[in-house]
Amino acid sequence: MTEISAADVAVPVVLRVNGDEYRITAEPRRTLADALRDDCGLTGTHLGCEHGVCGACTVLLDGEPVRSCLLFAVQAQDAGIRTVEGLAAADGTLHPLQEAFWRHHGLQCGFCTPGFLMLSAGMLESCPDIGDDELREALSSNLCRCTGYQTIVEAVQSVRDAGEA
């Protein structure tokens, strides 16, 4: 059997992330999460399970929250990708969701936080007046092991109520 090395099958991929263009070379099997973390150096997107349950790797793909561990990098070729690194303004001003998570103690270890922030950002941008039940339903997409969720819900509700997202 002939050994096939990764370099033989790697293909060029262009990823547009937070407005920047990253020209990378990736095997077709490389996940979007791995490409963001290892090829683009954007390690704010975290991997908690790599099988699509925990949601720590949630990013926005053309505005939609997606599990970046369940997508291949090549699938994201023509999309606009947003990650946690793109939430705060260029001058460092925190996004209203980041401020709210801070104010409401919506994080402890911070590992799930990027995923919750991106999930919430996508949700509030597409549905700014989302009701409490639907908001909880949407947030049940992701896992947090530290907070017990209440303060995450309160943080997202506060941004919704202020119409800031």
Next chain:
Amino acid sequence: MSWVGRSIRRVEDPTLLCGAGMFVGDIGGAAAVRFVRSPVASGLIRAVRGPAYTIADLDADGVGNIEAVLHRPDYVRLAQPLLARERVRYVGEPVAVVVGATAAEAEDLAEQVELDIETLPAAVGLEAALAPGAPLVHPDEAESNVMLAGEMATPELAEALERAHTIVELEITSGRQAALPLEARGSHAVTERFGGRTTLHASIQAPHMIRTVICDLLGMPEADLRVVAPDVGGAFGQKLPLAREDAIVVWLSRRLGRPVAWIEDRSENLMASWHSREQRYRLRAGFNAEAHLEALQADVAANVGAWPCYPITWGVEPLMALAELPGPYTLEHYGVRSRGVASHTCPMSPYRGVSRPVITLALERLMDIAAARLGVDPVEIRRRNLQSDFPHISPTGLRHDEGTYREAMELAVSHVDLRAFRARQHAARAAGGPQPGIGICTFSERTGYGTPAFAARAMGVTPGFENVELSMDPSGYVTLRIGASPHGQGLETALSQITADELGTDPSRVRVVASDTDRTPYGWGSFASRAMVLAGGATYLAAQKLATQLGSLAAEVLEAAADDIVLADGRATVVGTSVGIEIAELARIAHHHTQRLPAGAMPGLAAQAGYDPAGTFSNACHVAEVEVDPDTGGVSMRRFVVVEDAGRLINPMIADGQIRGGVAQGIANALLEEVVYDDDGNILTTSLMDYLPPTVAEIPDIEILHLETASDATITGAKGLGEGGTIGAPAAVLNAVNDALAHLGVELNEMPATPERVRAAVRAAAGRSPAGENDRSTQEAPVR
């Protein structure tokens, strides 16, 4: 203005919120390490073929074995190799290790490794491991699977049970659970090309302790290993013991001379990191006619898996059960046998609360069952039995300091309005369908203990004290270096509040350095609800020393008496006057104009302190309200109330966060989470589709009320509360489930109370009743 007691925002958060944290998997630049793990629970290794390192390579390099020791006569001593030698003892045990350029290549390499293993019979569950003739996990070292057995009894136990008005017997069991930090384990090691010093970054709770034990194994001086816990994505006990994998990562980086990293995946984490809490308690309790618990005899068995955890040992769960089972009650006559039973399953580590969630489940089920038998209200039976004279010395010699066991319960009960609940429950029973239930749990949480308590465990390595080093730089900013190792608790913020109060400065001028053995004094890390008490106490003492130095210097400069100097709002002021100086200016003088220092004073501003208290007890009352569907066995949480007394609160927001997170884990432990093996020892729960942590859909808002009892058991008055939420919630939830189904005669004493188990309990109750259950679902498949 005092900073202590205020819910200031956490200094830890901005970095984490921007995705700029540095978790071990974010470091990069290293070859990938992948472990080849045993696919069978028990077997003899005939050969390992392929591009892998095995125990032979570790032996050739003189790497030692792990020798977890408790200095007690019954303890079976074992030499645990870092990779399996000759025999495998659980599914997931590391047998070989490969190194690839990338994680994907390492996985490909691991696939090429062939393990030739002769499968042997396995002892998997507790009863199977205890059965006569059970396959032995360590046949060369032990004649049974009982690896340690503790026993004690007070002198008049038998007589007290004999004269009891009512005897209540009860068996409760806890399923096996996983702490499940959202970031799995991992490590990254770099060895300097010249000089040979190694830096290990690892997702761990106790960097100094891990440095010691890895250096012992590899035969290297501790000065040559720097251990750093960078941002750690949750731990909950699972990252306290030595991970064999971390030691191998250090060995590989030194052997290969290149950076290597092991990033555990979720399946490995669920299969082969550490599990916890597979326990069975048999209680025999004697109550007098007034429902006072007079005597308690207990038999505890804990499935401790295939190997001890190190350096904590597999005594931690069974021996904690032995020592702390009397709980918050004024029990006088107590006897217990507690055994740690090895099996062909993943080893156990402490998990948030350790044995206390199961201890508390046992005691609180006992109280509810006894209350029903004796015709007493569940609140009343606790009222009659809870400690109220302090200090209270338990039958096992534990000293309970001032607490509010009864007061917390009375406040919780009045807050939930029990009478209104009973009226709703009465109506629901008449209506049929899903049934509401309410459960109460009162408990103590032993916290903040140092060397005296750990020494009693007789471990080979005895944790305890915490040290801190505090210095003020010439700009007037403060650096606090701590031996504790926070990982999400918010300790940096809380310590900055304590420091700021003592120095009259602002928390924003305090930098906390932690979790790096090169930059911090030796300490034991963050676990056992101890960091706020111990690191907080040491910080308080060091800050007082530094305040004294500032006061002396200010007195010299201001030509006043040192006793008249007040440090506040960034200034040192002569009391009762407006004469003063900026603290930052004093800091300049202390470093740059040392000719102005008082005679004999050392240049600079620095202090160190250690703290090593005997320990204290927090207490709390949890009330859970559930709704149970008897037809489906489904349980949903309706309400959860916590009345917590953890002494003085340094930052109430952070305290509440600890409680809420703990309760969420406790609710999940009670209803959802269970590691399941089949009879051959194959693990069936290796993904988050099978092992079920809770989402926001399963966790209600948690209402928290505080009592703040002053205690002289800790120097800051803070008692610690990191584990309490997880300790109390399972019992509150199980009591609520039982309350909801009490009219059907249901008794369910097993957690997690999955729908299957609730249905089984409903069916069993129907089978006991003369009429039987008129129910379509009596033909359901048996419970696994």
